[in-house]
């Protein structure tokens with residue numbers, strides 16, 4: 127169904143986004159990765175305190191890092207997070 131497809135698309139994009147930010151492949155977004163993301167988006171002038179607040183907001187289990195579940199739940203829809211979705215012949219392939 128269409129709704130199901132759209133949900134899968136959305137989650138695929140969040141996953142791509144997460145992997146993109148998680149450059150060191152730890153499966154979690156550490157503070158330095160969040161900071162790097164802001165720099166990459168040319169969001170400069172954000173204080174460390176504001177970044178900490180952002181992380182704390184998303185970090186619902188309080189371990190200081192943002193895991194995938196926290197990211198998927200806490201992140202706003204990422205319109206510009208990753209590169210535009212690449213056109214694929216198969217919408218969903220086993221990975």
Ligand SMILES: [Ca+2]
Nearest residue numbers: 148152154156
């Ligand atoms: Ca990481």
Ligand SMILES: [Ca+2]
Nearest residue numbers: 185187189191
């Ligand atoms: Ca956490």
